[in-house]
Amino acid sequence: xxxxxxxxxxxxxxRGILGxxxxxxxxxxxLTNKGYIYSAYVATLIxxxxxxxxxxLRKPVVENPRGGPFRFPMGRSEIYSTTASWFSFGTATGDWxxxxxxxxxxxxxxxxxxxxxxxxxxxxxDCRQNxxxxxxxxxxxxxxxxxxxxxxxxxxxxFIGLCYELPISSEPAQVILRRPLWRxxxxxxxxxxxxxxxxxxxxxxxxxxxxxxNLIAHSWVEPSNPAFVSSFQRDVMDVLRRALT
Amino acid sequence: MNIRDTQFIVRTIERQFRIxxxxxxxxxxxxxxxxxxxxxxxxxxxxxxxxxAAETDENTIAAEMIINALAIIRSALILPSAFMxxxxxxxxxxxxxxxxxxxxxxxxxxxxxxxxFQREEFNTQQLDSFFSDLVLGINQYIRESGFPGAALxxxxxxxxxxxxxx
Numbered sequence: 001x002x003x004x005x006x007x008x009x010x011x012x013x014x015r016g017i018l019g020x021x022x023x024x025x026x027x028x029x030x031l032t033n034k035g036y037i038y039s040a041y042v043a044t045l046i047x048x049x050x051x052x053x054x055x056x057l058r059k060p061v062v063e064n065p066r067g068g069p070f071r072f073p074m075g076r077s078e079i080y081s082t083t084a085s086w087f088s089f090g091t092a093t094g095d096w097x098x099x100x101x102x103x104x105x106x107x108x109x110x111x112x113x114x115x116x117x118x119x120x121x122x123x124x125x126d127c128r129q130n131x132x133x134x135x136x137x138x139x140x141x142x143x144x145x146x147x148x149x150x151x152x153x154x155x156x157x158x159f160i161g162l163c164y165e166l167p168i169s170s171e172p173a174q175v176i177l178r179r180p181l182w183r184x185x186x187x188x189x190x191x192x193x194x195x196x197x198x199x200x201x202x203x204x205x206x207x208x209x210x211x212x213x214n215l216i217a218h219s220w221v222e223p224s225n226p227a228f229v230s231s232f233q234r235d236v237m238d239v240l241r242r243a244l245t
Numbered sequence: 246m247n248i249r250d251t252q253f254i255v256r257t258i259e260r261q262f263r264i265x266x267x268x269x270x271x272x273x274x275x276x277x278x279x280x281x282x283x284x285x286x287x288x289x290x291x292x293x294x295x296x297x298a299a300e301t302d303e304n305t306i307a308a309e310m311i312i313n314a315l316a317i318i319r320s321a322l323i324l325p326s327a328f329m330x331x332x333x334x335x336x337x338x339x340x341x342x343x344x345x346x347x348x349x350x351x352x353x354x355x356x357x358x359x360x361x362f363q364r365e366e367f368n369t370q371q372l373d374s375f376f377s378d379l380v381l382g383i384n385q386y387i388r389e390s391g392f393p394g395a396a397l398x399x400x401x402x403x404x405x406x407x408x409x410x411x
């Protein structure tokens with residue numbers, strides 16, 4: 001069938017995209033893991049920020065299962081799983097770990113997958129020893145990463161719901177020995193929604209909703225937008241400095 | 246532009262992806278999820294917007310529907326390359342398991358994958374450039390099709406992907 005002339009430019013661009021992807025086995029495989037790859041990328045941004053933060057006394061290192069190479073999780077995982085790597089670092093108040101794509105039970109008892117979570121090393125160790133998930137109040141900071149195209153308002157609502165499911169405690173995470181009084185995560189800004197694309201113009205914005213509930217919300221966080229990346233890193237470091245020192 | 250015109254354009258994009266994927270012999274399981282996602286978004290977008298069409302300018306709906314399709318393509322096909330390149334370039338992560346990205350089994354039994362991943366050219370800039378070409382190509386298609394309101398629609402599409410953010 002003859003190609004209408006007005007479709008030629010469109011098709012040439014599509015040929016370029018698919019030809020480039022087809023030439024790279026990694027990129028071809030990446031298509032099915034685009035969400036997990038984004039979480040891995042965002043985790044490296046947070047670790048970069050921690051590396052430069054003066055209040056981080058022990059700089060982040062990677063902990064690899066069984067001494068093997070670094071492995072980002074590419075699917076749902078457990079904090080006690082032996083298949084994925086994590087990051088650890090230390091501040092004046094203790095040692096901390098960052099894990100990716102871990103399951104956690106919310107206040108309702110329902111399961112949630114957290115793209116990125118930060119918890120005290122003491123708690124993570126206990127989770128590993130007892131093969132348990134961290135409790136909601138043991139999760140100091142969480143990040144939801146979205147690489148799903150233009151962000152719908154409903155994603156903001158989902159994130160607010162997730163944060164209601166995962167309240168924080170009024171006590172420092174490393175000394176919790178009993179179930180504490182729960183507080184809204186936004187009281188200390190301890191959650192972030194981060195995405196590659198902003199909402200469609202003229203629509204209610206998921207990011208404004210999340211910001212209005214005093215949580216971190218950033219769009220355009222991707223390698224081609226260094227200014228947006230820096231702004232996200234600054235916001236996260238500011239919150240973590242207050243929470244971990 | 247009305248909803249039918251816009252549906253036609255998004256279906257044309259889906260069709261082009263299907264045809265070209267066959268041409269370049271990309272395995273169907275690689276591209277089919279993206280095409281399915283485009284179709285799902287098109288249908289849900291149409292349903293949603295028929296409800297609000299009475300109070301919203303149709304050209305705005307048209308622009309949003311096409312932006313939505315392009316955003317899906319960008320997230321699924323363009324950005325993973327940039328993320329991989331960023332991760333691979335980091336000195337701290339020089340030793341990590343390639344199979345985490347490939348799935349287990351494909352490269353078992355030797356150390357080649359790690360070295361390969363560090364060396365691999367992800368062609369991120371090239372993909373970015375092809376995506377810009379796609380935005381231009383679609384805008385050209387809309388203009389040449391002579392849809393009413395084409396200038397407004399193409400302007401909104403170009404503005405969204407300019408990286409200005411909210």
